[in-house]
Amino acid sequence: SSELTQPPSVSVSPGQTARITCSGDALPKQYAYWYQQKPGQAPVVVIYKDTERPSGIPERFSGSSSGTIVTLTISGVQSEDEADYYCQSADSSGTSWVFGGGTKLTVL
Amino acid sequence: QMQLVESGGRVVQPGWSLRLSCVASGFPFSNYGMHWVRQAPGKGLEWVAVTWYDGAKKYYADSVKGRFAISRDNSKNTLFLEMDNLRAEDTAVYYCARAPKATPAADAFDIWGPGTMVTVSS
Numbered sequence: 001s002s003e004l005t006q007p008p009s010v011s012v013s014p015g016q017t018a019r020i021t022c023s024g025d026a027l028p029k030q031y032a033y034w035y036q037q038k039p040g041q042a043p044v045v046v047i048y049k050d051t052e053r054p055s056g057i058p059e060r061f062s063g064s065s066s067g068t069i070v071t072l073t074i075s076g077v078q079s080e081d082e083a084d085y086y087c088q089s090a091d092s093s094g095t096s097w098v099f100g101g102g103t104k105l106t107v108l
Numbered sequence: 109q110m111q112l113v114e115s116g117g118r119v120v121q122p123g124w125s126l127r128l129s130c131v132a133s134g135f136p137f138s139n140y141g142m143h144w145v146r147q148a149p150g151k152g153l154e155w156v157a158v159t160w161y162d163g164a165k166k167y168y169a170d171s172v173k174g175r176f177a178i179s180r181d182n183s184k185n186t187l188f189l190e191m192d193n194l195r196a197e198d199t200a201v202y203y204c205a206r207a208p209k210a211t212p213a214a215d216a217f218d219i220w221g222p223g224t225m226v227t228v229s230s
Contacts, residue, residue, distance in 0.1 A: 033216040035153075042203055042220035043153065086153055090214035095167040097143070097155040097217075 004032075004087050004100035011106040018074040020103045022087030025068055032070040033088045034063060036081075037102075043086065047072060074105070082107045110134035110219050112204050117224030124194050124228075130187040130204030130221055138162075138182035141207035143217055144189045146200035156202070157189065161210035172198075194228045201225050 004024040012018040022032060032050050035043035045054055047063035050070055060075045074081055087100040116128040130142070144156040157168045157178040166178050177190040187204050202224055205217035 030214050035217075037153075042222055043217075044220075045216055045218060048216050048218075088153075088216065092214055094211070094213040095158075096169070097158070099153040099155065102152040 004089060004098055006085075006087060006100040006103045008101070009104045009106065011108055012077050013108045014079060015076055018077050018081070018105055020072045020074075020085050020087075020105065021069055022071070022100045023069045024089060024098075024100075026089060026091065027065065027068050027070055030089045030092060032063070032065065034061075034072045035086045035088065037084045037086065046085075077105075077107055079107050081105060110206075112206065112219055112221035114202060114204050114221045114224040117202060117226045119227040119229060120194055121230050122195060122228055125190070125192045126194060126226060128189040128191070128202055128204075128224060128226070130189075132185045132187070132206075135206075135219075137180075137185040139210055141210055141212035142178075142180060142187045143205045143207060143212070144176075144178060144187075145203045145205050145217065145220075146198075147203070147223075148197075148200045151200075154200075158207065158212050159187070160212065165211075191226070194226075196228050199226060199228045 006022050034047040036046045037043040046057050046061045050065040051063045062073045064071045084102045086102045090097040111133045114130045143158045159166045159178045175193045179188045204221045206219040208218045
């Protein structure tokens with residue numbers, strides 16, 4: 001299955017915009033999903049199908065896609081957004097799923 | 109309230125076997141594909157295995173193929189992961205997670221359990 005590459009860490013000040021990228025050769029053909037994971041908790045989907053936001057997820061979370069790179073953008077970052085973020089995709093046959101290595105978002 | 113709760117994790121020695129369970133509630137379990145995903149201490153998420161809604165198709169990550177087996181009992185709303193010949197590198201929190209549909213395709217994991225810890229150590 002294809003690999004997904006994320007930066008290990010991103011740091012922003014409160015109120016600023018955080019952008020977390022995820023690159024992979026299969027991303028032009030497959031949707032990407034984003035998960036937020038706080039310490040000691042299970043992951044939660046914050047973006048699905050590249051750009052869609054599940055109900056209950058704040059509007060400051062958005063997703064975009066361009067070629068082999070997908071981006072999670074958090075506008076007006078709040079301290080509660082400090083967490084690990086993972087991108088995820090899957091192969092077209094539905095037989096293998098893959099996660100990026102994760103990005104630790106630090107709110108300064 | 110849709111919920112998944114895993115159990116069965118414990119400390120075992122290398123080469124031992126272990127069976128994990130995941131009980132679902134709040135949704136029609138038999139209508140959904142189900143996954144296992146694991147996370148080693150301080151590491152990222154790794155997909156482990158998937159089963160279709162009826163157990164007819166199952167797929168595994170290369171790292172566990174031939175050693176792990178996923179199964180389900182729809183009459184008991186329960187998902188299982190049978191793990192044989194465990195290795196130190198299998199040490200992780202194991203999560204069960206729901207697929208958004210009966211026959212999982214290239215999609216997400218929309219509901220997760222809190223996880224159960226498996227430690228493989230001599």
